Amino acid sequence: MMRLPGFRYRAxxxxxxxxxxxxENPANTMLLAGGTxxxxxxxxxxxTPSTVVALRGITSLSEIHNGDGLAIGSGVTLxxxxxxxxxxxxxxxxxxxxxxxxxxxxxxxxxxxxxLCLDTRCTYYDQNYEWxxxxxxxxxxxxxxxxVATSSPKxxxxxxxxxxxxxxxxxATVTLVSIRGERIVPVAELFANDGMRYLTRQPDEIVTSxxxxxxxxxxxxxxxxxxxxxxxxPVAAAAVAARFDGARVVDLRxxxxxxxxxxLSADRAAALLTGQDLSDELIESAAVAAAGIxxxxxxxxxxxxxxxxxxxxxxxxxxxxxxxxxxxARRHQLARQELLIPASASAAR
Amino acid sequence: MKxxxxxxxxxxxxxxxxxxxxxxxxxxxEDLQLTGTKHGCELGECGACAVLVDGTPVLSCxxxxxxxxxxxxxxxEGLAADGRLHPLQKCFADLGAAQCGYCxxxxxxxxxxxxxxxxxxxxxxxxxxxxxxxxxxxxxxQIVEAVEAAAKAPR
Numbered sequence: 001m002m003r004l005p006g007f008r009y010r011a012x013x014x015x016x017x018x019x020x021x022x023x024e025n026p027a028n029t030m031l032l033a034g035g036t037x038x039x040x041x042x043x044x045x046x047x048t049p050s051t052v053v054a055l056r057g058i059t060s061l062s063e064i065h066n067g068d069g070l071a072i073g074s075g076v077t078l079x080x081x082x083x084x085x086x087x088x089x090x091x092x093x094x095x096x097x098x099x100x101x102x103x104x105x106x107x108x109x110x111x112x113x114x115x116l117c118l119d120t121r122c123t124y125y126d127q128n129y130e131w132x133x134x135x136x137x138x139x140x141x142x143x144x145x146x147x148v149a150t151s152s153p154k155x156x157x158x159x160x161x162x163x164x165x166x167x168x169x170x171x172a173t174v175t176l177v178s179i180r181g182e183r184i185v186p187v188a189e190l191f192a193n194d195g196m197r198y199l200t201r202q203p204d205e206i207v208t209s210x211x212x213x214x215x216x217x218x219x220x221x222x223x224x225x226x227x228x229x230x231x232x233x234p235v236a237a238a239a240v241a242a243r244f245d246g247a248r249v250v251d252l253r254x255x256x257x258x259x260x261x262x263x264l265s266a267d268r269a270a271a272l273l274t275g276q277d278l279s280d281e282l283i284e285s286a287a288v289a290a291a292g293i294x295x296x297x298x299x300x301x302x303x304x305x306x307x308x309x310x311x312x313x314x315x316x317x318x319x320x321x322x323x324x325x326x327x328x329a330r331r332h333q334l335a336r337q338e339l340l341i342p343a344s345a346s347a348a349r
Numbered sequence: 350m351k352x353x354x355x356x357x358x359x360x361x362x363x364x365x366x367x368x369x370x371x372x373x374x375x376x377x378x379e380d381l382q383l384t385g386t387k388h389g390c391e392l393g394e395c396g397a398c399a400v401l402v403d404g405t406p407v408l409s410c411x412x413x414x415x416x417x418x419x420x421x422x423x424x425x426e427g428l429a430a431d432g433r434l435h436p437l438q439k440c441f442a443d444l445g446a447a448q449c450g451y452c453x454x455x456x457x458x459x460x461x462x463x464x465x466x467x468x469x470x471x472x473x474x475x476x477x478x479x480x481x482x483x484x485x486x487x488x489x490x491q492i493v494e495a496v497e498a499a500a501k502a503p504r
Contacts, residue, residue, distance in 0.1 A: 102481070
């Protein structure tokens with residue numbers, strides 16, 4: 001069996017206390033929220049921090065506040081997020097993304113901040129220590145080479161977060177706090193296209209909240225490809241957010257998930273649609289343009305050429321959905337899940 | 350290092366001295382001898398280790414034991430009361446919802462949380478609630494039918 005390696009456990013009660021502990025030794029300290037990403041990685045010795053700073057005791061991180069949009073604490077669980085009527089009503093794409101993360105158990109544990117900062121994934125990395133040792137490791141941990149493309153100077157592990165592409169499409173920002181102060185960056189700038197240094201978050205910074213701008217006039221949708229309907233990481237995804245004036249698109253963003261080491265903004269595809277009515281022809285042109293920038297690698301589930309082709313379909317489905325087409329049958333075919341709202345959430349509305 | 354952990358397990362107050370790197374699953378099985386909760390994939394993929402923490406289903410293989418301080422834990426051993434099986438247990442036995450039985454404790458505990466929150470769930474809701482519990486024997490049909498039967502049984 002796989003035991004956790006030893007570590008020093010710290011349970012701060014305030015963000016300031018957490019930032020101070022993190023600042024003591026940022027390179028060897030990791031933040032623990034839901035534990036659903038960090039603890040498996042620690043068991044497989046992919047991540048071996050000497051200190052773990054647990055954020056669970058900081059109650060202010062688990063709140064969702066109204067304002068000009070929504071301010072979502074980084075410690076809000078994914079179950080809490082999808083149970084929130086404001087999210088369901090105003091940010092359907094975010095609801096669809098969060099509701100398709102993992103399983104009910106894992107959503108009860110995993111947090112929005114954790115999903116945003118989710119470690120990148122790869123066939124050659126997400127393995128136990130002995131497996132990785134048998135191939136002399138890879139550059140992401142303990143080794144020198146990238147087994148996905150042996151001449152690659154950088155790690156090609158895949159961004160596998162569902163909420164990040166959607167939050168990026170919605171124009172969300174994140175607040176980062178350290179003992180040096182606080183800064184707010186767009187979600188788009190939180191990521192870098194490098195499987196190892198995929199976050200621009202500094203080692204001493206804590207993601208404390210995610211602010212989603214007001215949704216007035218905006219529609220959003222998230223489409224995900226995965227092996228199993230029950231649960232799986234995305235192997236391709238499309239997040240679309242658009243503001244309409246009648247039938248005309250005033251503003252639109254398309255962000256692809258799981259086809260790069262970061263959420264990938266398809267700006268040229270989005271530009272094709274801005275200022276236009278969403279005709280079938282334009283949707284197809286934009287979907288083709290978006291698929292053109294997808295760079296899936298052969299390091300996760302499914303065949304990569306097919307994944308790239310599927311990006312075109314996912315973008316097309318998302319655009320049809322925000323246009324108002326009835327996509328329920330198609331969504332059920334792909335997600336193989338009703339994506340039902342728990343009774344408690346419906347009651348809250 | 351050992352840490353002193355105080356919590357409630359199956360409605361009984363518990364105090365235990367456990368290694369600080371241990372998961373809740375390891376403390377339940379190794380320090381409290383509650384081996385009903387099963388040790389499956391260890392990585393949060395199979396649902397065999399599901400327990401309720403303050404009434405919510407979570408995977409005990411991914412909960413640090415130290416983070417269970419002061420919490421209310423329910424394991425499969427806490428389902429039967431006064432020598433009588435919980436309706437879910439009875440229906441699982443009557444309808445053949447368990448074969449090898451390894452996934453059963455996790456499924457029972459997850460189904461209990463569902464029925465506590467939603468006494469009459471639809472079949473789709475049952476499937477969704479149990480979507481994190483893998484069973485390699487039954488094909489799931491008997492499991493879903495047993496949960497439906499338990500929902501109808503007097504409690």
